[in-house]
Amino acid sequence: MENIFIGIASSLRGFFSGLGVPDLYNDIIMLVVKLVSILVFILVNALWLVYMERRVCAFMQSRLGPIHVGPKGLLQSFADIGKLLGKEIILPKGIDLVVFLLMPVLIFVPPLLIYAVIPFGKDMVAVDMNIGVFYLLAVASLSTILFWAAGWSSNNKYSLIGGMRSVAQMVSYELPLILALLGVIMLTGTLNINQIVNAQNGIWFILTQPIAFLIYFIAGVAETNRTPFCLVEGESEIIAGPYTEYSGMGFAMFFLAEYANVMIISAMCTVMFLGGWLAPFGLDFIPSWLWFFLKMYVMIFIFMWVRWTYPRIRVDQLMGFGWKVLVPLSLANIFVTGVGMYIYRAIGW
Amino acid sequence: MADYSIPADLMEALKNKFPGLEIQENRDVIVPAADLIPFMSEIKDNQDYAMDFLTNLTGADYKDRFEMVYNLVSMTHGYTLMVKVRIEDKEKPEIPSLCPIWGGANWQEREIYDLMGIVFTGYTGHPTRIFLDDNFQGHPLRKDFQWQGGREA
């Protein structure tokens, strides 16, 4: 079980070299295979998360949720996607046509890029990069530009407000997000994600860096535009923010991308603070990739739980909270971590 | 039912102040249109009455006249009073606006203008239509308003 995916990969590689494919091409083919499988993974997961979100939300609201399509309504998201595919893509007047049509297509690029460096299990990472965390943070903020461009090109004031909010939110919450991770990086002294996971072999960083985890979680909620920071969408204020004018599959892409982003933030959380694919309490018989998914889904569930409990905060409060609370707090965390490490070394445990 | 109307002596004082006042048997008051603003200011500002709450403002279209109806309440004393103003001019009904005295009169006057066509004067940019389209012809609550259409048409 543990090496099932690695086994598949190596047998595939063996199959290609058996066909006489040179090593260089073989590497490229394997990379493409990995990326495609990640894309499939993202899409399937996003579809599942749409269903899960609806189900969890319904249960929290004393409802049943989707139960009609498939067993327990499991195929509901497929039905939705089918419906959305069949819908007309409405092009409003005065839009920037190229940007308007390009944005829903590009919206899956940042998640795809990020997943390349996330270890889903032991040795299960598409690209093992030395500057993984750095790369991840750099790429993660790209999606904001897409949201903003989508809002701008829609020629709708609601979309524009949403796009602007998205930029403002990203700028103010990217900083605490990065600063929170800095504590972890200080402890490990590496930017390689695999090594960060390995460093948590003894103790998860959620225990040594609880403040950083909290800041990361809050900033992560803001990054994914989910309640209580769902100002970008803000359905009771600005209809659907940047997606207001999108219909059919364009809307569905944004919708699925939101879940892809939720997965990324949860996966990052898992990797950085929850020990990644490491098994707790020596429960090694469960494969590492299963542990990873388990932890990721716990995080996703918490995201959903928070979403269906809290109201939305206002834009100026959002800014104030980001700059006046989270940034100083994360700086203080770095300071305390530094001092702690110094003392730790001085004592010489 | 308990009686919440203004006591007789206070009514008497009002009657002396505004000779044109006509007090009906159910203690509704009919005020001449010219006296409306001074009368309303008096009963609002005079602390004996303190009619500070304009509950209701409406109008009715009779054969020979329009009638404006104002329902006032005193928050401090608990009095209620119905004030009526008769507008004899059916062709061009006009009455001073109460907006300078009560902010609450604004929308209600706009409603009456919209539906009944009574023009409220003395308040800039007032009244305008509130429910119906700006291009709508006529005022539906007038008795002579005829509308063709509906499901039978």
Add this chain to the structure above:
Amino acid sequence: MFGQGLIKGLQITWGRLLDKKHTVKYPYEKIEMFPRFHGRFELDVEKCIACGLCANACPNKVIEMEKEKVDKKQFLTKYVMRIEYCLFCGLCVESCNKDALKFTNVLDMNQYRRSWVRLSLVDRPAPEAAEEAPKEETPAKTVKVEAAAGQAPVKEG
């Protein structure tokens, strides 16, 4: 303390997550309406004397009826309710002295077309003479059964 309300909220939603659900799987499970429910109309043609009180009581002119005089008695030939205009206020049922017009607690009256919504409770020819009258009871009864079974007679089209 700040944050108490936030935690309380999470507790409440968590409690509801595992709690009893309050909705039902609608088309398969139905909630029985109360006996007084203003649902589909039902007309007992036997009792109806075609007096027209219901049509008069209606604020929205929903009821259309046609009657013919047979043997000095009014005979109801047509009774159509234009449900698309109905307010379901119950004034017609209340006005009925003979208890002929009634509400049932049947909920579904939805149709694919607006024109199909129209509810035709009686549609029958007048009998020629008095002795033929009993024969005519049968179609009236089928109409009633149809209405009770929850299928709107869609003859009107």
Add this chain to the structure above:
Amino acid sequence: MKTQTYSLNLGPQHPSTHGVFRIILELDGETVVKATPVPGYLHRGIEKLAEARTYTQVIPYTDRMDYLAGMLMNWGYVQAVEKLMGIEVPERAEYIRVIVGELSRIASHMIATGAYGGDIGALTAFTYTFRDREYCIDLLEMVSGSRMTFSYFRVGGVADDLPGEFYPAARKFLADLPGMCDEYDGLITGNEIFQARTKHVGVITPEMGINYSLSGPTLRGSGVNYDLRKVRPYSVYDRLNFEVPLGKNGDCFDRFRIRIEEMRQCGKIIQQALDQIPEGSIQAKVPKVIKPPVGDAYAEVESSKGVYGCYLVSDGSPKPYRVHFRRPSFINLGYLAKLCEGWKIADVIAILGSIDIVLGEVDC
């Protein structure tokens, strides 16, 4: 740098204008410079329609105004007719009216509470209140046969007596009611984010509230103790013991909180009414064709949104000569333009939600 304001059409189709209502916002960034409310998209001309119908036939139209509290809408109209005709309503009917009226008020306040949660972003609160409202509506359905537009009141009484199954069901609902209110309080009122969003937002001073003829929770949120049930008790409210919850600051939070408090008080009122309800007739002696004498009358009741009044003119015929409804939502909205100035878009939604309007009533 040259900056300029822009206008944003909030509505008529917008998720949180509570119906077809439009506000033209003049915005500087996200800050409102000027707000112009535009009602009228749901105007059906009920006042004109009423002139072509008999007195009884108007009743179904009244509960299409505030369709969330239909019973109270019936009540105001029926009371005006009774005042005009001088009809004394039997005691049992009065108690039934109080019971169904207060149930209607609870149902309406539940929607106000939940929809306000939805406006602020807490959608779960919305479903919780709707879930509980169903049980309230069940009771009303049991009595009147309809779930929203009841048409249950008649001139001189009510249409039907309370069914036997009503009493245990009502008592059970009343027993559950405080728990429901606690749940809303825990989920919404106590939430710090919610408080940050609503406290000190859209403050109405008592003076302005009175000047602008506001009423109901909107006025009481500012601390003005004006509840017709206490100030000028009608029906049997003088025999029932209850409190009028008042706000302190007149902000959105107070207006919201008062509704939950009022629900608790409504529960108390219904409890007492159920205990006190006498046996007897439910319908006064009223002629078959209602023909009030020539004259006019104005009667008011405290609806869930505020003071609901009905001005009625009779010319002696079976049809009313003129009917005017004083709709609280409509008049409460008159202050909206001033209230919104200087706040953010999100606050406009919060302020509008806290006034609790029903567009059927606003546009009539």
